[in-house]
Amino acid sequence: MRKSTLYAIMAAALSVIIGASSCGNRKADAAAEKEEEQIPAIGFRFSHLEVDSTSLRSGETFSTLMSRLGLGAQDSYRLTTLCDTVLDLRKLKAGNQVRAYYDTLGGTHTLQYVVYEQDMVKSTVFRCVDTLDVWNYSKPVEKQRRLADVTINSSLWNDMISAGASPNLIMNLADIYQWSINFFTLRQGDRFRIIYDQSVCDGEVVSIDTVRFSLFNGKDGKEVAAVLFNTGEGSSRTYWDKGGVSLKRMFLKAPLKYNRISSRFSYSRKHPVTGKVKAHTAVDYAAPTGTEVQAIGDGVVTKCGWDGTGGGNRIKIKHMRGYESSYMHLSKFAKGIKVGTRVSQGQVIGYVGATGTATGPHLDFRIWENGKPIDPLSLNSPASEPLNKKYLQDFNALYDRYMREVGANGSQKEEMADTTATPAK
DSSP states (O other), X not given: OOHHXXXXXXXXXXXXXXXXXXXXXXXXXXXXXXXXXXXXXXXXXXXXXXXXXXXXXXXXXXXXXXXXXTOOHHHHHHHHTTOTTTOOGGGOOTTOEEEEEEEOGGGOOEEEEEEEEOSSSEEEEEEOSSSOEXXXXXXXXXXXXXXXXXXXXXXXXXXXXXTTOOHHHHHHHHHHTTTTOOTTSOOTTOEEEEEEEEEEXXXXXXXXXXXXXXXXXXXXXXXXXXXXXXXXXSOSSOEEEGGGEESOBSSOSOSSSSOEEEEOOEEEEEOTTTOOEEEEOSEEEEOOXXXXXXXXXXXXXXXXXXETTTTEEEEEEEOGGGEEEEEEEEEEEOTTOOTXXXXXXTOEEEEEBOOSSOSSXXXXXXXXXXXXXXXXXXXXXXXXXXXXXGGHHHHHHHHHHHHHHTTGGGOOOOOOSOSSOOOOX
16 A cells, blocks of 8 residues: 555544544533533522421521531631621521522532522522522512402402402502592492502512502492503602592591491490490591501691590591591500691501500591581592693593403403503503
8 A cells, every 4th residue: 555545544534533522522512511501590500419498497596597507607607797798697587498408429418508588589598618608599570460350249358369369459459549448338249450560479479569550340339440640740659530530639538557447427326335325426447456547638736645535545636628637545656746746648646556445446536627527438538639631641541441451331351451560651
């Protein structure tokens, strides 16, 4: 065989070997890159680790938790020095979930990572081996737009929960309608239809972000809409009824959040303690001791102290246009409340109690107009300024769209325009 032919054969063989080696290296590099990409979003691989789930015990500190999980005191202290901008270790909550990850290869049981769940979304990760480190991790959160359609059969709370709504949605509705609907007087057959945005993590509702629209239809024919419409001239959380009528009024419908009425306005009520029949020109709201009591409107405190006629701790407020309001049987007064104090609508002025002549914790609530007692439940509170006319066209278009989406006025329900949160119009 000629030398030139031999050299050619050897060169070809060498190129095959080099090519195969190069291909193998590329495959190895690709595999390494793929493996690197597969690090979970939480920041470490854990498929090969043993996990132990526990929770923070009552009275347990970070150092005692780490000691229980098997970390030495020196490393535990070093981790605390890394937490300054990540987690306030003084605010760890008993009952929160903790996961500890251990390396068990070769019969060992070495703590590698600890994950402390701050809430449903956010966790803090502690690396307990090699270079100690601490970082926060947040799970993906999905924004959803939802429609709730609830008719009252037993109570707003029970029926909302039965319909799959979050308790936070109920509290949002109470805030939105606090001037126009008394949630203590809802009746069977009343109906709410609500379009709202919520955040969901791992299939669980994390928060109710925004109520976009709500429509209340009372069994008595009363209808109140609430459209979130931001003009950019005031609060971004302003709600308006049909035609741009403001939901905000001079007075709140009730001085308490969602509770129940135990006694109504009457000129001939039998007193539950004395047994005597006398006028009860008030509405009694039953609520647990300590429940916050709010001023129904702006005004000045004219009385704050003990009522010697059985009212116990009492506050009286003078409002504009000849109105006055009174709050009795309080367990205590809010800080800073005294005669002469100016209060604003919704400000906490005291707390429900059973002081004075009372069978249990409740609020005796009264209103006078030009010195004459009136039934708080029938008060027609003066309205705030309506929506500026220059916004009415856009507002009416939004109102009409929402009404179609909830199937109001007998129309077929339309598909909601968005499935994710969008800025208020």
